[in-house]
Amino acid sequence: MNNLKNSTSDLLFVRNAFREYYFKYNDLVETPSRINEREFGFMTFQTGMMRHLSFNNIREVYATLIRNTPSDFYCSNAYYNFPANLMQDKGWKGADLIFDIDAKDLGLPCEVSHRYHLCANCGEIIESTADPCPLCKNSTVRVESIPCSNCFISLRKEIKKLIAILTDEIGVEDDNISVYFSGNSGFHLYVYDACFHHLDSRARSDLVGYILGNGIGPEVIGVRKGANDKVSIKFPKAGFRYGWSMRLARKLRIDQSSSSKLTNFINKLGGYERFSKYIIGYAKEIGIKIDPQVTIDIHRIFRHGGTLNGKSGLSKLRCVDLNKFDPLNDACLLNDTDVQVHVKPSNLKFKLRGRTFTANQKKEKLPTYAAVYLICKGLATTI
Ligand SMILES: [Zn+2]
Numbered sequence: 001m002n003n004l005k006n007s008t009s010d011l012l013f014v015r016n017a018f019r020e021y022y023f024k025y026n027d028l029v030e031t032p033s034r035i036n037e038r039e040f041g042f043m044t045f046q047t048g049m050m051r052h053l054s055f056n057n058i059r060e061v062y063a064t065l066i067r068n069t070p071s072d073f074y075c076s077n078a079y080y081n082f083p084a085n086l087m088q089d090k091g092w093k094g095a096d097l098i099f100d101i102d103a104k105d106l107g108l109p110c111e112v113s114h115r116y117h118l119c120a121n122c123g124e125i126i127e128s129t130a131d132p133c134p135l136c137k138n139s140t141v142r143v144e145s146i147p148c149s150n151c152f153i154s155l156r157k158e159i160k161k162l163i164a165i166l167t168d169e170i171g172v173e174d175d176n177i178s179v180y181f182s183g184n185s186g187f188h189l190y191v192y193d194a195c196f197h198h199l200d201s202r203a204r205s206d207l208v209g210y211i212l213g214n215g216i217g218p219e220v221i222g223v224r225k226g227a228n229d230k231v232s233i234k235f236p237k238a239g240f241r242y243g244w245s246m247r248l249a250r251k252l253r254i255d256q257s258s259s260s261k262l263t264n265f266i267n268k269l270g271g272y273e274r275f276s277k278y279i280i281g282y283a284k285e286i287g288i289k290i291d292p293q294v295t296i297d298i299h300r301i302f303r304h305g306g307t308l309n310g311k312s313g314l315s316k317l318r319c320v321d322l323n324k325f326d327p328l329n330d331a332c333l334l335n336d337t338d339v340q341v342h343v344k345p346s347n348l349k350f351k352l353r354g355r356t357f358t359a360n361q362k363k364e365k366l367p368t369y370a371a372v373y374l375i376c377k378g379l380a381t382t383i
């Protein structure tokens with residue numbers, strides 16, 4: 001929330017609510033495996049990012065959370081010999097495999113109905129992005145979203161598709177997968193299988209390409225460009241039993257005996273090049289919408305399980321049962337003491353802890369958890 005130009009009283013108010021959370025819920029803060037080999041980092045409410053920290057045990061983590069009350073607290077996916085050293089001297093030993101799926105990457109139609117534009121300089125609401133800020137004339141805009149229940153339904157579906165690919169096609173055991181609500185508008189999926197720890201960025205990039213459906217072309221089902229712009233079809237001996245060959249065969253409604261049917265279809269489309277474009281486009285369309293950079297980065301620090309997200313005041317929590325986990329209820333754990341705030345947008349509607357709030361560019365009395373949610377998103381200020 002540091003970038004939103006919140007006032008000092010906003011920062012203090014949110015900081016106090018976070019501090020109370022860490023007193024009350026420190027048992028939710030997870031103990032990472034091999035804690036003394038991890039790099040930690042955090043953002044404070046008033047200064048920038050601290051990195052290259054290391055802790056010997058979870059009690060040291062609790063003490064830091066209470067003493068420093070960070071807006072955001074992170075732990076590396078990597079294991080190092082010397083986690084507190086600078087990057088080149090850490091001695092990388094391996095890293096958990098992590099995937100990130102965020103609502104903003106799903107291209108959902110509901111997005112425009114709960115998206116707000118703010119001046120990146122002064123935080124004023126921008127009604128038309130074509131005009132500069134009415135207050136400070138700055139033209140840099142930042143976008144804030146209040147994810148709705150439809151966003152979470154779509155995210156859940158996408159995570160389930162990812163779990164299916166990982167278990168059915170990549171060989172990850174179900175028991176080695178943990179899914180977390182990120183604390184704002186997405187989910188993180190962790191693979192704790194030691195077989196994947198040693199994959200370098202390049203190998204992770206290949207895996208990401210497969211999951212996204214990038215680089216999937218007609219050759220997956222044995223279609224190649226022949227001589228004189230003709231098409232050569234040689235279906236895979238193993239058939240279309242799994243993975244991309246199965247997905248493409250289903251889309252094309254073909255089996256091992258469909259060679260002439262497929263030739264007709266390709267000719268109808270206009271030849272090999274058109275068919276290739278069709279397959280590449282379809283693979284991208286149904287590929288899973290993971291954020292590639294997150295998975296490829298083997299030195300990244302990730303928001304830590306059980307800590308608060310400074311963009312929302314919600315907790316990053318493990319979803320023991322993905323179907324039952326309700327992010328806007330289960331991860332909303334700040335106190336409910338009423339507080340007066342000024343809400344910036346007109347016709348703001350959101351739901352937290354089963355309660356629907358409507359606020360309209362005026363003074364509103366909101367419970368602390370709802371006030372923090374809006375302040376973190378730059379959509380309200382304390383009075
Ligand atoms: Zn401005």
Ligand SMILES: [Zn+2]
Pocket residue numbers: 108110111114147148149150151152
């Ligand atoms: Zn939505």
